[in-house]
Amino acid sequence: MQLGRVLGSVVATEKVVGLEGVRLLIVQPLDKTRRPKGGTLVAADAVSMAGPGELIYFVASREAAEALPERFVPVDHAIVGIVDELHLEEE
Amino acid sequence: MRIGKVAGTVVSTINIPLLDRHRLLLCDIEDVEGRPSGYTIAVDVVDAGVGDTVLILDEGSSARQILGLEWGAIRAVVVGIVDELVVDGEGRSLI
Numbered sequence: 533m534q535l536g537r538v539l540g541s542v543v544a545t546e547k548v549v550g551l552e553g554v555r556l557l558i559v560q561p562l563d564k565t566r567r568p569k570g571g572t573l574v575a576a577d578a579v580s581m582a583g584p585g586e587l588i589y590f591v592a593s594r595e596a597a598e599a600l601p602e603r604f605v606p607v608d609h610a611i612v613g614i615v616d617e618l619h620l621e622e623e
Numbered sequence: 624m625r626i627g628k629v630a631g632t633v634v635s636t637i638n639i640p641l642l643d644r645h646r647l648l649l650c651d652i653e654d655v656e657g658r659p660s661g662y663t664i665a666v667d668v669v670d671a672g673v674g675d676t677v678l679i680l681d682e683g684s685s686a687r688q689i690l691g692l693e694w695g696a697i698r699a700v701v702v703g704i705v706d707e708l709v710v711d712g713e714g715r716s717l718i
Contacts, residue, residue: 613633616636
């Protein structure tokens, strides 16, 4: 899993079967010091509570779809938690 | 599996139900010399602590097998604490 920052949301009315009702959010992946790393991506929100500005962590690849109620859907990134605290050795 | 070092912990109250039962560790992925190249957040099943050099599994089906799950959105798991690395015949103790 990787850290990310929610930048916004994606609205798509026409979606494949199984993705109805799934919130899609724009996520900026971060390094461990919370600096942006790589390009933005669209992730399904499996916690249904993530919003813009929040620090989250997401799972990638096949396992992303397993976070959703309908598990056989074409999803490659899913937000699986909102970070309350990040304790790092250096801090 | 990858070799890594536990850099810290991630605390979260809002998460998918599956993660309620697990401790999350932020681990630097390292090469054999200990140089970091990225990180991953992994579920801990061996009670690893900050500073420990660990074995990190990053594959979904094996992760589910370890956790006794039929399905679940977990891919990275800390599966071992490394005591020693032997590279080119030279051992490096990590205890």
